[in-house]
Amino acid sequence: MDCCGGTDEHxxxxxxVTVKEGIDAKTVEAAKALESENYSAGFSTEIETEYSPKGLxxxxxxxxxxxxxxxxxxxxxxxxxxxxWLTMEEPTWAKVRYDPIDYQEYYYxxxxxxxxxxxxxxxxxxxxxxxxxxxxxxxxxxEVLLGVEGAAETAATAREAPRVAVDAVFDSVSVAxxxxxxxxxxxxxxxxxxxxxxxxPELVKKYLGTVVPQSDNYFATLNSAVFxxxxxxxxxxxxxCPMELSTxxxxxxxxxxxxxxxxxxCDEGAYxxxxxGCTAPMxxxxxxxxxxxxxxxxxxxxIKYSTVQNWWPGDEDGKGGIYNFVTKRGDCRxxxxxxxxxxxxxxxxxxxxYPSCILRGDDSVGEFYSIAVTNGRQQADTGTKMIHLGKRTxxxxxxxxxxxxxxxxTYRGLVSINKRAExxxxxxxxxxxxxxxxxxxxxxxxVENRRADAQLxxxxxxxxxxxxxxxxxxxRGLGEEQAVALLVNxxxxxxLQELPMEFAVEAQKLxxxxxxxxxx
Amino acid sequence: MLKIENLTAxxxxxxxxxxxxxxxxLEVPAGEVHAIMGPNGAGKSTLSYVLTGRSGYEVTGxxxxxxxxxxxxxxxxxxxAKGMFLSFQYPVEIPGVPVMTFVRTAMNSQRKLRGxxxxxxxxxxxxxxxxxxxxxxxxEMLKRPVNVGFSGGEKKRLxxxxxxxxxxRFLILDETDSGLDIDALKTVAEGVNAMRSPERGMxxxxxxxxxxxxxxxxxxxxxxxxxxxxxGGPDLAHRLEAEGYDGVLGEAV
Ligand SMILES: Nc1ncnc2c1ncn2[C@@H]1O[C@H](COP(=O)(O)OP(=O)(O)O)[C@@H](O)[C@H]1O
Ligand SMILES: [Mg+2]
Numbered sequence: 001m002d003c004c005g006g007t008d009e010h011x012x013x014x015x016x017v018t019v020k021e022g023i024d025a026k027t028v029e030a031a032k033a034l035e036s037e038n039y040s041a042g043f044s045t046e047i048e049t050e051y052s053p054k055g056l057x058x059x060x061x062x063x064x065x066x067x068x069x070x071x072x073x074x075x076x077x078x079x080x081x082x083x084x085w086l087t088m089e090e091p092t093w094a095k096v097r098y099d100p101i102d103y104q105e106y107y108y109x110x111x112x113x114x115x116x117x118x119x120x121x122x123x124x125x126x127x128x129x130x131x132x133x134x135x136x137x138x139x140x141x142x143e144v145l146l147g148v149e150g151a152a153e154t155a156a157t158a159r160e161a162p163r164v165a166v167d168a169v170f171d172s173v174s175v176a177x178x179x180x181x182x183x184x185x186x187x188x189x190x191x192x193x194x195x196x197x198x199x200x201p202e203l204v205k206k207y208l209g210t211v212v213p214q215s216d217n218y219f220a221t222l223n224s225a226v227f228x229x230x231x232x233x234x235x236x237x238x239x240x241c242p243m244e245l246s247t248x249x250x251x252x253x254x255x256x257x258x259x260x261x262x263x264x265x266c267d268e269g270a271y272x273x274x275x276x277g278c279t280a281p282m283x284x285x286x287x288x289x290x291x292x293x294x295x296x297x298x299x300x301x302x303i304k305y306s307t308v309q310n311w312w313p314g315d316e317d318g319k320g321g322i323y324n325f326v327t328k329r330g331d332c333r334x335x336x337x338x339x340x341x342x343x344x345x346x347x348x349x350x351x352x353x354y355p356s357c358i359l360r361g362d363d364s365v366g367e368f369y370s371i372a373v374t375n376g377r378q379q380a381d382t383g384t385k386m387i388h389l390g391k392r393t394x395x396x397x398x399x400x401x402x403x404x405x406x407x408x409x410t411y412r413g414l415v416s417i418n419k420r421a422e423x424x425x426x427x428x429x430x431x432x433x434x435x436x437x438x439x440x441x442x443x444x445x446x447v448e449n450r451r452a453d454a455q456l457x458x459x460x461x462x463x464x465x466x467x468x469x470x471x472x473x474x475x476r477g478l479g480e481e482q483a484v485a486l487l488v489n490x491x492x493x494x495x496l497q498e499l500p501m502e503f504a505v506e507a508q509k510l511x512x513x514x515x516x517x518x519x520x
Numbered sequence: 521m522l523k524i525e526n527l528t529a530x531x532x533x534x535x536x537x538x539x540x541x542x543x544x545x546l547e548v549p550a551g552e553v554h555a556i557m558g559p560n561g562a563g564k565s566t567l568s569y570v571l572t573g574r575s576g577y578e579v580t581g582x583x584x585x586x587x588x589x590x591x592x593x594x595x596x597x598x599x600x601a602k603g604m605f606l607s608f609q610y611p612v613e614i615p616g617v618p619v620m621t622f623v624r625t626a627m628n629s630q631r632k633l634r635g636x637x638x639x640x641x642x643x644x645x646x647x648x649x650x651x652x653x654x655x656x657x658x659x660e661m662l663k664r665p666v667n668v669g670f671s672g673g674e675k676k677r678l679x680x681x682x683x684x685x686x687x688x689r690f691l692i693l694d695e696t697d698s699g700l701d702i703d704a705l706k707t708v709a710e711g712v713n714a715m716r717s718p719e720r721g722m723x724x725x726x727x728x729x730x731x732x733x734x735x736x737x738x739x740x741x742x743x744x745x746x747x748x749x750x751x752g753g754p755d756l757a758h759r760l761e762a763e764g765y766d767g768v769l770g771e772a773v
Contacts (some may be wrong), residue, residue: 118566474595475599476571476622477627491616494616
C-alpha cells in the first residue's frame with residue numbers, strides 16, 4: 001500500500017472564474033463562443049513570448065533570477081534547492097500513473113515579450129487583456145480595476161457585488177494587480193511575489209520556505225529552484241482585509257511549466273479570504289504545473305483559501321492535459337489561529353495535491369473542504385494532512401469525490417496527533433460518488449495518534465449515482481444531464497457552502513461542464 | 521386523452537426480461553378519473569413506469585398516446601413536459617437538494633422544453649406558499665432536501681405538492697394512500713380533487729376502497745396478470761372490498 005509519508009505534499013489549483021457580473025456576462029459569452037468541446041478555457045493566445053533556454057540547469061535558474069532582478073540571497077536559495085533536487089527521486093506512492101516526465105523538455109520561464117511587469121494596466125498587451133476577458137476575468141472592468149477608487153465604490157455598490165482584487169499571472173509573470181491602492185490604505189500588501197522580493201525583501205525572507213521547506217518534497221524542491229511568479233499577501237496586525245483577494249493563473253506558452261509560488265501571511269488577529277483560479281489552453285502535450293503555496297497565520301489570525309482548479313484535463317483518450325503537482329500547506333503558528341482550505345478540483349490529467357495544516361498554536365483550527373471530480377481518463381490523488389501539535393487543536397475534513405468515465409479518484413489523508421496535542425479533535429468525512437461502472441474511488445485515511453484523550457471521528461461512504469434518483473428527477477422534467485448535475489450538486493452541497501458566493505456559482509457550473517456526457 | 525392499446529412490456533435486462541404487461545387496453549378521457557385496483561404484483565407500478573418512461577421497462581408491443589401523441593418514444597422529461605406526472609409509490613430521497621430548488625428546476629426545465637418563459641422567483645414562492653398551506657405542509661419542510669428524513673405520510677404529501685406546483689395534464693397516483701392516516705388522506709384527496717378539471721385525466725392506483733371515498737372515480741378497472749380484466753363503476757371497488765379479488769375475478773375469467 002502506498003502512503004503519504006511524513007513530508008510529501010502537494011497541490012494546486014486553477015479555473016475559469018467569473019469574478020463579477022455585468023461585464024462578465026459578455027466575456028463569459030465570448031468564452032463560451034470559443035468553447036471547444038466542453039473546455040471553454042481551451043484557447044491559446046497569440047502573443048510574442050520570451051523564453052528561458054529550454055531545459056533545466058544552473059544557467060536556467062540564473063536566467064530566471066536575472067530576469068526578475070533578484071537579490072543574491074534568493075539566487076543562492078534557488079541554486080541550493082536545485083542542487084538538492086538533483087539528488088531526489090520523483091515520488092511514486094500516489095495512485096496516479098503517467099509517462100515519465102522529461103524535465104529537460106520544458107521551458108522554465110515564459111513571459112510576454114513586451115516587458116515583465118506593466119507600469120499601468122494600459123501597458124498590458126491587449127492580447128493578454130483579451131485572454132482574461134474571454135476567461136471572464138475582468139482585469140479592465142471599466143475603471144474599477146484600474147485603481148480609480150471612486151469608480152470601484154460606485155460600481156461595486158451599484159451591483160451589490162463583493163469586490164475582488166485580482167492578481168493575474170500569465171505564464172511566468174504577473175501582468176496586473178488590481179485594487180492595489182485601496183489595499184495599501186488598509187495596510188494590506190498584495191502583489192506578485194517578484195515585486196515583493198524587491199519591495200519587501202525582509203518580509204519575504206522571513207517567511208519564504210518556512211512552511212514548505214526547500215527540501216520538502218521533489219516537486220516543492222523543484223519549485224523552489226525555478227518558481228516563476230505568484231502572489232504575496234501580508235495582512236498586518238488586527239486588519240480584516242477589506243475585500244477578497246484572488247489570483248488567476250493562466251498557462252499559455254507551449255511546453256512550459258508553471259511554477260508559481262504563493263505566500264500569504266496573516267499577522268496577529270488579521271483575516272483574509274483568498275481565491276485562486278487557473279486555466280490552460282488545450283494542447284496535445286502534457287504541461288507541468290508544480291506550485292507551492294505557504295500560509296502563515298499568527299495569533300488569532302484567520303486565512304480562508306479557496307481554489308477552483310480547471311486546468312485542461314486532456315481529451316477522452318487521455319492525450320494532453322496538465323500534470324498538477326502542488327504543495328500547499330498552512331501553518332497555524334499562533335494560538336487560536338485558523339486556516340481553512342476549500343478546493344474544487346475539476347481539471348488536470350493528473351492531480352497530486354494535499355493542502356494541509358500544521359496546527360502548532362494551542363487552540364488552533366484547521367479545515368479542509370474538498371470537491372474532486374474526475375471524468376474521462378483523469379486521475380486525482382488528493383486529500384489533506386492535519387498535523388496536531390498544539391493543545392486542544394481541532395480539525396475538520398470534508399471530502400467529496402466524484403468519479404465518472406474511466407477515471408480514478410483517490411482521497412488520501414493523514415490525521416496526526418502529536419504527544420503534546422492534548423485533547424485534540426478531528427472529524428473526517430469522506431464521501432465518494434460513482435457515476436457509471438468504469439471508474440474508481442479509493443479512500444486512504446491514515447491516523448497517527450499519540451494521545452489517549454484525542455477525539456477522532458471518521459465517516460466514509462461510497463454511493464453510486466442511483467437510477468431511482470435519476471428517474472425521479474427526469475419524471476419531474478429535468479433532462480438527464482441536468483438531473484445528474486442536480487444530484488451531484490446535492491452531493492457536494494456541504495462543501496459548496498464553504499465557498500464565497502460568486503465562486504460557488506461558478507464552481508457549480510464547472511461541475512456541470514465537467515460531468516457532461518458522463519451518463520447515458 | 522390517455523389511450524393505451526394492447527400494450528405489452530417487459531421488465532429487466534436482456535435474457536432475464538420478464539413480461540409483466542400483457543396486452544393491456546385502457547382509455548381515460550379528459551376530465552375523468554379512473555381507478556386501477558389489483559392484487560400485489562399485478563403490474564400496477566410497472567404500468568406507471570412504462571407510461572412515464574423509466575429505463576429497464578421495455579415496451580414490446582401496442583401503443584400509448586396522450587392527446588394523440590405517441591408518448592412511448594419520448595424521454596421521461598419530454599413526457600413530463602407534455603404533462604405526465606407520476607406520484608411515486610416510493611418517493612425517492614435526494615440528499616442535499618432542497619425541495620424548492622428541485623421543484624423550481626423541474627418547473628423551469630418543463631417550461632423550457634415547451635418553449636415557455638421561466639417562472640419568476642416571487643411568482644414561484646407565492647405559488648409554493650399557497651399550495652403548502654392547502655396541503656398543511658410546513659414551510660420549513662420545503663427548505664429541506666427532497667424526502668430526506670420525511671415520514672411516509674410527509675413523502676406522499678410532498679408528491680401531491682409537486683403535482684400541484686407542476687400542474688400536469690395527466691396524473692398517475694401510485695398508492696398515494698398507503699402510509700397516510702385519515703387526516704392526511706383527506707388533505708391529500710382535497711388537493712387531488714382541486715386538480716380535477718375538464719382538461720385533466722387521472723389514473724388512481726390503489727389497493728383500498730378507502731381512498732375512492734374521497735377521490736370519486738368515474739370508472740374502476742381491475743388489473744391482474746398485466747391486463748385489465750374487469751371494468752366497472754365506483755361500486756366495483758366496493759365489491760372488491762367485500763368479496764376480494766378472487767371472488768370478483770372468479771366470475772371475470
Ligand atoms: N425491476 C424488476 N425486475 C424484475 N421484476 C420486476 C421488476 N420490477 C417489478 N418486477 C416484477 O413485476 C411484477 C409486477 O410488479 P409491480 O408492477 O410492482 O406490481 P404492483 O405494483 O401491481 O404490486 C412483480 O412480479 C414484480 O416482482
Ligand atoms: Mg405497486
